[in-house]
Amino acid sequence: MTPLRRVRPTGRTLDHKGPVTRWRPILLLAGLAGCLALLCLLSLALGALRVPLGQVADTLLGHPPSRMVDNVVWTVRLPRTWLALATGMGLGLAGMLMQALTRNPLADPGLLGVTAGSSFGVVIAVGLLGFGSLYEYVWFAFAGAAAASVVVYLLGRMGRSGLTPVKLALAGIAITALLNSLTSAIVVLEPDALRRYRYWAAGSLADLPGDVVKNVLPFLAVGAVLALACAPALNSLALGDDVALALGRRVGLIRLQGVLAIMVLVGASVAVIGPVVFLGLIVPQIARVLAQWAGLGPDHRWLLPLSGLLSPILLLAADILGRVIMRPVEIQAGVLIAFIGGPFFIAMVRRRRLAEV
Amino acid sequence: MTTHKTATAPDARAFRLRTPPVSGLLRLRLVVVCLVLSAATFLLVCLSVTIGEFRMGLGDAFGGIVGTGDPGNVLIVRELRLPRVLTGLLVGIAFALSGALFQTMTRNPLASPDVIGLTEGSATAVVAAIMLGWHSGAGLQTLGLLGGFGCALLVYLLAWRDGITGYRIVLVGIGISWMCASATDFLLARGGQFQAQAAIGWLVGNLNGRDWAETLPLAVAMVVLVPAALGLGRLLRTLQLGDDVAIGLGTPVQRARLAIVFTGVGLIAFGTAAAGPVAFVALSAPQIAQRLGGTAWPPPVTSAVTGGLIVVASDLIARTVIPGTELPVGIVSGAFGAPVLIWLLIRANRAGSGG
Numbered sequence: 072m073t074p075l076r077r078v079r080p081t082g083r084t085l086d087h088k089g090p091v092t093r094w095r096p097i098l099l100l101a102g103l104a105g106c107l108a109l110l111c112l113l114s115l116a117l118g119a120l121r122v123p124l125g126q127v128a129d130t131l132l133g134h135p136p137s138r139m140v141d142n143v144v145w146t147v148r149l150p151r152t153w154l155a156l157a158t159g160m161g162l163g164l165a166g167m168l169m170q171a172l173t174r175n176p177l178a179d180p181g182l183l184g185v186t187a188g189s190s191f192g193v194v195i196a197v198g199l200l201g202f203g204s205l206y207e208y209v210w211f212a213f214a215g216a217a218a219a220s221v222v223v224y225l226l227g228r229m230g231r232s233g234l235t236p237v238k239l240a241l242a243g244i245a246i247t248a249l250l251n252s253l254t255s256a257i258v259v260l261e262p263d264a265l266r267r268y269r270y271w272a273a274g275s276l277a278d279l280p281g282d283v284v285k286n287v288l289p290f291l292a293v294g295a296v297l298a299l300a301c302a303p304a305l306n307s308l309a310l311g312d313d314v315a316l317a318l319g320r321r322v323g324l325i326r327l328q329g330v331l332a333i334m335v336l337v338g339a340s341v342a343v344i345g346p347v348v349f350l351g352l353i354v355p356q357i358a359r360v361l362a363q364w365a366g367l368g369p370d371h372r373w374l375l376p377l378s379g380l381l382s383p384i385l386l387l388a389a390d391i392l393g394r395v396i397m398r399p400v401e402i403q404a405g406v407l408i409a410f411i412g413g414p415f416f417i418a419m420v421r422r423r424r425l426a427e428v
Numbered sequence: 429m430t431t432h433k434t435a436t437a438p439d440a441r442a443f444r445l446r447t448p449p450v451s452g453l454l455r456l457r458l459v460v461v462c463l464v465l466s467a468a469t470f471l472l473v474c475l476s477v478t479i480g481e482f483r484m485g486l487g488d489a490f491g492g493i494v495g496t497g498d499p500g501n502v503l504i505v506r507e508l509r510l511p512r513v514l515t516g517l518l519v520g521i522a523f524a525l526s527g528a529l530f531q532t533m534t535r536n537p538l539a540s541p542d543v544i545g546l547t548e549g550s551a552t553a554v555v556a557a558i559m560l561g562w563h564s565g566a567g568l569q570t571l572g573l574l575g576g577f578g579c580a581l582l583v584y585l586l587a588w589r590d591g592i593t594g595y596r597i598v599l600v601g602i603g604i605s606w607m608c609a610s611a612t613d614f615l616l617a618r619g620g621q622f623q624a625q626a627a628i629g630w631l632v633g634n635l636n637g638r639d640w641a642e643t644l645p646l647a648v649a650m651v652v653l654v655p656a657a658l659g660l661g662r663l664l665r666t667l668q669l670g671d672d673v674a675i676g677l678g679t680p681v682q683r684a685r686l687a688i689v690f691t692g693v694g695l696i697a698f699g700t701a702a703a704g705p706v707a708f709v710a711l712s713a714p715q716i717a718q719r720l721g722g723t724a725w726p727p728p729v730t731s732a733v734t735g736g737l738i739v740v741a742s743d744l745i746a747r748t749v750i751p752g753t754e755l756p757v758g759i760v761s762g763a764f765g766a767p768v769l770i771w772l773l774i775r776a777n778r779a780g781s782g783g
Contacts, residue, residue: 177538177602229774240538241715241773245766248708252762255632255707259756262625269624273610273617349606403617409610417603420596421589 095365103380110387114152118394150281156383158340161291163382164298165336166351171305172329173236180351182243185337187250188219198257198264209342216338224330274345274405287339294336305371347405353416354382458721465733476744477509515638516739522699524735525657527710528726529692534594540711541696547705548608549579555627559619569701576697591682633706633758649698656691707758712765719772
């Protein structure tokens with residue numbers, strides 16, 4: 072009789088704390104942070120005036136090689152990079168939050184009517200009221216976004232069954248269609264509105280005043296805190312409303328918090344850089360694949376920060392590429408995001424079964 | 429014919445005919461809704477024929493459509509007004525049916541063709557042509573058709589990997605469509621103001637100045653595609669149960685899905701070529717029909733009638749709301765379909781049946 076042999080645990084187990092996967096989360100975060108840092112430096116260096124990386128470092132440390140370099144780096148490129156970081160983070164967080172709240176992987180952060188609301192705000196401000204400058208219409212865009220998402224939220228929670236994911240999505244789509252129709256009506260009838268609207272709609276970080284980032288940063292910070300605070304509750308929500316209730320979560324309150332976070336994050340981002348919501352659609356999908364690789368599973372406490380980290384990487388990459396690809400003409404970041412993110416997204420969809428949320 | 433009540437659906441009656449040997453489920457509510465909507469659509473078609481520079485009565489309009497009555501009226505109705513109204517009706521039916529196919533196949537109301545952007549390929553092709561200074565006519569229509577089919581083919585090929593799944597085709601569709609939409613935005617931002625104005629006019633969906641040359645290709649395509657779409661309904665219902673169950677029930681899953689995708693794309697592409705991507709019809713019509721009919725999935729025939737009704741009604745409003753100006757129909761169809769869908773959502777919630 073042969074004794075039962077004890078099988079030694081190998082590293083290749085599904086156990087999340089196994090030796091192979093233990094280092095992967097740290098590796099992942101370090102890799103992403105490194106990527107982001109490199110892109111920030113490149114963003115400061117590249118553009119119509121090419122500044123060598125060494126000079127960028129000197130300028131940042133307070134020893135600029137020339138007045139011009141000093142000026143370009145501090146007043147043009149640094150604010151622009153900050154803006155890309157902040158709005159990218161906002162759109163990424165909002166995208167993951169939206170998909171978790173609606174339990175629909177096709178949901179983009181514009182689904183709440185936020186994008187349509189800001190488009191409508193821009194068109195109203197420019198077309199009907201005659202405001203031309205960013206400082207004026209950015210507030211209209213933000214107000215439009217806020218109003219639209221409040222209406223969608225209220226519509227979605229009407230009735231006895233409260234806020235269900237399907238109702239939220241459909242109410243969002245309906246309000247979006249309604250507002251888009253009104254936007255097109257104004258754009259078709261008012262050529263002036265079209266002129267401003269079509270540049271805004273392509274989605275760009277170029278030619279924005281440097282201090283605009285100071286205006287949106289408070290909103291984005293509040294939104295980010297709200298979003299990250301949702302994370303543990305979202306894990307319970309993913310199991311279904313009943314289970315979440317049984318686990319002691321206040322489902323309605325979580326949804327309200329999530330919707331508020333999305334409204335603030337997307338409203339502030341879209342008002343400034345235009346409707347680049349595709350970012351918020353694909354980044355969560357990538358984040359899920361990466362989290363799976365790192366053995367973290369569908370845990371929103373990891374997924375949300377991962378999204379918030381990945382999204383500015385993509386936005387910055389698109390922005391930098393847009394500056395160098397057809398110099399001296401700049402291509403809008405919103406356009407390039409689709410062309411960088413699109414093929415990547417498709418390749419990923421082909422590679423593996425995407426986690427259905 | 430024998431009918432008896434079924435246990436599962438209270439208003440449904442199973443029926444069986446001896447000759448021809450047909451049996452099925454008759455949903456009374458669905459039939460009533462369908463008939464009422466059809467009657468309303470017919471009335472609206474007659475009504476929109478009466479409107480124009482030369483106003484005529486409802487009776488004259490009906491006479492003009494069927495060919496009796498004053499020859500002058502017949503000429504005006506048949507040559508000038510009917511093509512536009514019919515194009516609207518057909519486009520509405522095509523969009524709604526296509527939307528019903530995709531929404532049922534993927535079991536996701538967001539996966540309708542205008543959201544996953546099967547219209548974007550046509551849009552990019554046409555906007556590019558407009559920006560290059562090619563203005564109107566059959567060339568633009570053919571180009572829209574080619575763009576739509578090219579885009580769909582690309583999506584299908586990219587989604588193919590040991591067969592396709594409904595979910596994968598939707599996601600790949602979203603990726604491709606965002607790329608097309610970005611290209612369109614880029615072209616719009618770079619082009620001249622005049623061309624941008626023309627392109628926007630096309631992009632929202634437009635029925636202005638349609639004649640038989642635009643109606644006929646659409647009508648011919650629909651004669652083929654609509655029966656195909658309705659015939660696919662049975663397969664669709666087994667596909668809804670998931671691939672494994674569908675295979676177990678003897679459904680040729682891959683071939684059925686290919687047929688569904690191409691029928692849906694064909695309907696959308698021909699519709700878009702004739703009238704541009706009329707906003708929101710493909711999404712809202714099946715959802716509205718589903719809620720009116722009280723079914724668990726978008727009912728194909730009722731969806732089609734609802735779609736026709738929405739576009740014809742929208743066009744009627746678009747032509748009359750601002751005297752002297754003809755708005756593009758897409759502006760109204762979004763503004764008109766959205767409140768209806770919202771109202772239905774609220775009503776469904778009150779009844780406690782959820783979204």
